[in-house]
Amino acid sequence: MAKSRSKKIRESARGEACTMRIQGCMPDRETVVLAHLNGAGMGLKSLDIHGAYLCLNCHDIYDGRKPTPEGINISEEMFFAVVETQKIMHEKGLIK
Numbered sequence: 494m495a496k497s498r499s500k501k502i503r504e505s506a507r508g509e510a511c512t513m514r515i516q517g518c519m520p521d522r523e524t525v526v527l528a529h530l531n532g533a534g535m536g537l538k539s540l541d542i543h544g545a546y547l548c549l550n551c552h553d554i555y556d557g558r559k560p561t562p563e564g565i566n567i568s569e570e571m572f573f574a575v576v577e578t579q580k581i582m583h584e585k586g587l588i589k
Contacts (some may be wrong), residue, residue: 502541502587503527509581511548512574513555516562524549530575531556542588545574546581 506527511518528547530539551574553559554567561567582588 499541499587502544502582505582505585505587506546509546511551512546512577512581513548513551513570515551515554515565515567515570517550517554517559519548519550521548526552527578528552528555530571542579542582543575545571545578547574 503526506525508522509525510522511525525546525548527541527544528551529541530543530545547555550559554561555571579588
């Protein structure tokens, strides 16, 4: 079982494609990072297994630094991105 904080999991985003892919998604993989689910509490991050591989644009939209495109439910999009990311992490042997 993966630890709640794992450098390997955070670094696993390097070179991956964005799993959110909403309007403005950046096709290059250079800006992709592990973005944590919001809502863990003031100044706290969710567990690393509750993150998604997001490009700079999608991460900015999810964190509210950019407006959410009309018709997009950003919480739902993040949920699907986390599930897809967990599948990739499982395939890489990072989580069981």
